[in-house]
Amino acid sequence: MLSTQHSDDDDQYMLVARLDNVRNVSTILKAIHFKDTATVFASPMGLKITVEDAKCVQANAFIQEAIFHHYVIKEEQLAFKINLTVLLECLTIFGSSSMPSANTSLKMCYAGYGCPLVLMLEEEGVLTDCNIKTLEPDDVLDFDFCSSNVINKIIMKSECLKEVFSELDVTSDILQILMSPDQPFLQFSTFGNAGSTHSSFPRDSEMVESFQCSQTQTNRYKISLLKPSVKALALSTRISIRTDDRGFLSLQYMIQTEDGQICFVEYYCSPDEEVDHNG
Amino acid sequence: MSFKCTIPGVSLKVFGRAIQSLSKIGDELYFEPREDGLFLRSVNSCRSAYACFQFSPSFFNHYVDVSVQEETEEDENFRCKIGMKSVMTVFRNLAAIDKTVEKCRISLNTVEDRLVFQMYCRHGIIKTHKLAFIECETLQAVSSKDMCPNKLTSLPKLLCDAVLNFQANQEEITLIVRPDFLALQNYLDDDQDATKVMRTELTLSPSEFDQYQVGVDTDITFCLKELRAILSFADITNLPVTLHFEGAGRPITFSITGDLSYEGNFVLATLADAEPSLTQNSQGYKSSKSSRKHQMERQSSHQNGRTPSVSGKSHQSKTRDEIEIGRPRYTNGNSSLASNRGVDEEENLHRTTFIDENASITDPSSFMQHGRDRLGIDNTGTKADSHCIRGMTNHQVCDTRPHRGGDFHNSGLQSLDNRSRDDLKAENVGSQIIPVQNADYSAMDEVEEDEEEVPATPPSKKFRSVFFGTQSSTQPSQSQNKAEILAPNSDEDD
Numbered sequence: 001m002l003s004t005q006h007s008d009d010d011d012q013y014m015l016v017a018r019l020d021n022v023r024n025v026s027t028i029l030k031a032i033h034f035k036d037t038a039t040v041f042a043s044p045m046g047l048k049i050t051v052e053d054a055k056c057v058q059a060n061a062f063i064q065e066a067i068f069h070h071y072v073i074k075e076e077q078l079a080f081k082i083n084l085t086v087l088l089e090c091l092t093i094f095g096s097s098s099m100p101s102a103n104t105s106l107k108m109c110y111a112g113y114g115c116p117l118v119l120m121l122e123e124e125g126v127l128t129d130c131n132i133k134t135l136e137p138d139d140v141l142d143f144d145f146c147s148s149n150v151i152n153k154i155i156m157k158s159e160c161l162k163e164v165f166s167e168l169d170v171t172s173d174i175l176q177i178l179m180s181p182d183q184p185f186l187q188f189s190t191f192g193n194a195g196s197t198h199s200s201f202p203r204d205s206e207m208v209e210s211f212q213c214s215q216t217q218t219n220r221y222k223i224s225l226l227k228p229s230v231k232a233l234a235l236s237t238r239i240s241i242r243t244d245d246r247g248f249l250s251l252q253y254m255i256q257t258e259d260g261q262i263c264f265v266e267y268y269c270s271p272d273e274e275v276d277h278n279g
Numbered sequence: 280m281s282f283k284c285t286i287p288g289v290s291l292k293v294f295g296r297a298i299q300s301l302s303k304i305g306d307e308l309y310f311e312p313r314e315d316g317l318f319l320r321s322v323n324s325c326r327s328a329y330a331c332f333q334f335s336p337s338f339f340n341h342y343v344d345v346s347v348q349e350e351t352e353e354d355e356n357f358r359c360k361i362g363m364k365s366v367m368t369v370f371r372n373l374a375a376i377d378k379t380v381e382k383c384r385i386s387l388n389t390v391e392d393r394l395v396f397q398m399y400c401r402h403g404i405i406k407t408h409k410l411a412f413i414e415c416e417t418l419q420a421v422s423s424k425d426m427c428p429n430k431l432t433s434l435p436k437l438l439c440d441a442v443l444n445f446q447a448n449q450e451e452i453t454l455i456v457r458p459d460f461l462a463l464q465n466y467l468d469d470d471q472d473a474t475k476v477m478r479t480e481l482t483l484s485p486s487e488f489d490q491y492q493v494g495v496d497t498d499i500t501f502c503l504k505e506l507r508a509i510l511s512f513a514d515i516t517n518l519p520v521t522l523h524f525e526g527a528g529r530p531i532t533f534s535i536t537g538d539l540s541y542e543g544n545f546v547l548a549t550l551a552d553a554e555p556s557l558t559q560n561s562q563g564y565k566s567s568k569s570s571r572k573h574q575m576e577r578q579s580s581h582q583n584g585r586t587p588s589v590s591g592k593s594h595q596s597k598t599r600d601e602i603e604i605g606r607p608r609y610t611n612g613n614s615s616l617a618s619n620r621g622v623d624e625e626e627n628l629h630r631t632t633f634i635d636e637n638a639s640i641t642d643p644s645s646f647m648q649h650g651r652d653r654l655g656i657d658n659t660g661t662k663a664d665s666h667c668i669r670g671m672t673n674h675q676v677c678d679t680r681p682h683r684g685g686d687f688h689n690s691g692l693q694s695l696d697n698r699s700r701d702d703l704k705a706e707n708v709g710s711q712i713i714p715v716q717n718a719d720y721s722a723m724d725e726v727e728e729d730e731e732e733v734p735a736t737p738p739s740k741k742f743r744s745v746f747f748g749t750q751s752s753t754q755p756s757q758s759q760n761k762a763e764i765l766a767p768n769s770d771e772d773d
Contacts, residue, residue, distance in 0.1 A: 163375065167371075184405075193364075194362060194365030194368055194408075194410055196407075198405075198408075199405070199406045201403065202404075205404065206402050
């Protein structure tokens with residue numbers, strides 16, 4: 001049924017994307033689902049879905065066009081805002097259990113400005129049609145995070161950080177991140193009711209894949225803003241931590257989909273307060 | 280002053296568990312490093328439970344305690360207390376600690392006034408926790424465990440398994456100790472409606488203990504929740520637990536000693552009993568004991584499994600096994616005796632008398648027939664029966680819901696469910712008991728005068744329909760009997 005529709009209906013759409021396993025997309029979107037609305041940007045390179053909060057934190061999920069087995073876009077850039085909660089519920093309408101045998105295929109179509117996002121999901125002969133209203137895309141923050149401004153960059157395996165982030169002291173308002181060419185190299189600190197907790201990682205640890213720190217920097221970020229990133233961390237295999245000269249934090253997570261493809265999720269967070277950047 | 284010590288990864292399990300068990304006792308951890316070791320203590324808010332762990336210097340890789348200040352005239356030990364929640368953030372995830380932490384260093388940072396716990400993990404990761412503390416006085420319980428006449432030692436598994444049989448919400452537990460047996464019973468508060476509460480009793484034989492020294496026959500009641508906290512620590516160390524106690528009202532001490540490197544002592548307060556009942560109880564017990572033995576000898580040929588020297592209660596557990604072979608008679612006698620034990624002393628006295636008689640009047644033939652069918656129930660039935668009797672005297676009526684039989688019994692465990700007398704009779708226990716009750720009716724009477732309410736079990740709730748059809752057939756005779764025996768029992772409605 002989908003294939004016969006293909007030639008007739010697809011012409012009306014500006015974007016048609018198909019993939020065999022919808023979980024490749026739904027998993028990534030769950031990693032940035034900390035707000036109800038998201039802005040979707042579609043380009044010939046793929047999809048970028050952005051979620052923001054308090055004008056301080058931004059999460060982006062990149063689903064490149066190679067993830068889809070069919071990706072046709074008629075414009076250079078399409079943008080719309082959509083309710084991410086509803087979108088995720090539709091994508092997981094056949095259930096969110098990860099049974100390899102039950103593969104749900106997805107066909108995503110968008111006809112242009114003002115039109116709804118059309119989703120067609122099929123599993124074992126059962127077909128579901130979803131039409132989700134789209135909204136006017138708001139401007140998203142531009143954190144202006146370019147590589148040239150990056151002061152410190154560390155790439156490490158996600159494993160050890162998962163424990164640190166899951167055990168963050170809930171009574172602490174902020175998470176302090178220290179990155180330095182000298183001891184203690186990388187340190188995460190919380191200051192709660194009980195006292196302070198510090199987790200430090202040496203630069204020569206097997207967990208650290210790349211360590212490029214030129215300056216000692218100590219920055220504090222609100223834990224409430226960083227909490228959502230724990231979801232992405234849990235799914236990821238590697239993480240890159242970067243801070244720039246303003247103290248802005250960029251966390252980039254490399255996530256492997258079920259089919260072995262690589263997707264990226266990135267979190268940007270502005271620092272909590274004025275902290276001197278000279279260690 | 281400075282204090283520093285390092286715990287090797289392998290010992291962290293014990294240390295972490297010790298702190299966890301302390302956290303179940305009180306809200307604050309008293310931390311006192313001394314020359315002879317590190318003392319960790321805790322006490323609960325109402326001061327009815329106290330725990331103290333002593334880790335001697337040999338427990339640590341490295342132990343430095345420079346606590347004596349030269350300028351002060353006294354030995355000024357550093358003593359402080361830390362909020363338990365704070366400490367638990369360090370030792371919360373023991374499983375992860377086991378896997379990843381190589382060593383833990385505890386030190387006192389006088390500059391920042393913090394007690395510092397540093398966990399050195401795999402891959403070079405170091406987790407540092409700087410905890411705030413409050414200086415305080417030493418916490419010390421006043422109890423001399425060495426002076427206690429009663430001393431029992433066993434591996435924690437025995438007690439852990441025993442405690443498993445009690446409901447999770449059970450507050451207090453009664454420990455009944457005699458030279459030839461030990462029983463654990465759930466304790467009923469005065470304000471708890473005994474007709475609606477499940478009674479549980481577990482008997483153990485002295486042979487199951489590594490050391491069993493009973494100087495004074497005792498019944499003591501203490502908090503089960505705290506016992507569980509103690510056992511959760513003892514379980515992982517698998518070291519023997521020694522109980523030191525005297526009598527009701529005097530504290531009971533649980534001590535766990537780990538090959539000279541550490542020692543844990545838990546002191547729990549026990550409920551104070553009224554003096555007279557104590558003696559009555561022992562009297563009542565003795566008579567029941569002798570009668571029980573009587574039965575045991577009579578039925579010794581039917582015995583299977585356990586050692587005959589064990590007290591009646593343990594026999595009951597055996598009878599559970601025996602149930603399969605259909606020897607309910609024995610069970611009756613034993614179970615009734617056993618169940619009586621924990622009950623009010625005065626009633627005990629009455630009860631045991633007629634229960635014994637019951638045993639002697641057994642009518643084997645009819646009994647056995649029923650017994651075979653109700654294997655699971657017999658045991659409990661008996662208990663329920665005796666329990667019922669007890670209930671009568673105790674304002675505890677047992678003829679309520681149908682007993683769910685052997686579902687949740689372990690060997691040795693007697694769950695005393697409130698059961699209708701009908702059910703009991705159905706299990707042919709009644710036939711034995713009935714005559715006895717007649718005989719003792721006068722005795723019962725006296726006690727029953729105090730008894731007011733005897734709730735009736737609606738016929739629909741009776742167990743018989745679930746178990747055996749024959750039950751209903753025996754009902755009429757039973758109720759008839761009941762009418763004679765237990766006047767207030769309204770089961771005769773059916």
